[in-house]
């Protein structure tokens with residue numbers, strides 16, 4: 456804490472005033488017609504984009520846990536994901552694939568998507584996001600194993616032109632059986648990363 460630079464105390468300044476000042480410093484006039492309501496819109500947008508801070512895994516899973524003696528892999532594929540990189544506050548977006556092997560309890564299928572949002576709707580790095588989703592499932596439903604893969608594009612790489620435009624970042628986190636058994640892990644990765652559209 457001590458090494459952190461102390462700036463002026465802005466805690467009493469409204470979000471809208473801070474955004475207006477940012478617009479000014481970027482070189483535009485926050486008073487002109489097209490920008491007049493922008494600070495308010497930005498505040499509302501950012502409240503939404505960071506609503507994960509006000510949620511816990513318990514909020515996401517709620518009472519969506521069921522006793523069930525299914526002992527095979529449950530995989531929820533292609534969960535849409537939108538987050539903000541904590542280094543540039545620019546979006547990264549892509550898909551999450553979440554799998555687990557139940558040990559007496561399953562969770563409602565929509566819960567995996569909600570759980571992704573709890574952690575994605577914050578300032579993040581993709582690696583930590585992947586780990587947090589896996590850990591939350593591991594702790595909450597205590598399965599035999601859990602695996603999470605995230606594939607994402609980072610606008611801080613694409614828009615700033617400092618890196619490859621189309622490179623996708625892939626991260627994974629494994630617990631339990633997915634960690635211990637190569638065949639289980641391989642089955643998950645094959646199912647998660649092979650594009651297929653059987654319902655089309």
Ligand SMILES: [Zn+2]
Pocket residue numbers: 540541542543544545609611612
């Ligand atoms: Zn970044």
